[in-house]
Amino acid sequence: MASKQAYQQKLEAQLKEWDAKLDVLSARAQKATADARISYENELDALKARRAAAYESLQELGRRGESAWEDMKGGVEKAWDDMRQAIEKVADRLK
DSSP: OOOHHHHHHHHHHHHHHHHHHHHHHHHHHHTSOHHHHHHHHHHHHHHHHHHHHHHHHHHHHHHSOTTTHHHHHHHHHHHHHHHHHHHHHHHHHTO
């Protein structure tokens, strides 16, 4: 089983990757027509809120003790999977 520190590093790397993807998606949205841009910006705002929630779960994970972090690992993984799917959905629409 992965150590808490290794798991946190993995999640931090994923956050950085998502930040880069959100920047790319924001740039693509700016090139869209006015009506489409509004829709994309709303979706991007929702993604940014999810990203903030993911960051908060990472912070909470860091505050947990070495034995207690395993308890929240399942919830964190579900939240991260939901975020990944949401980014992919928006990215597909902005192609």
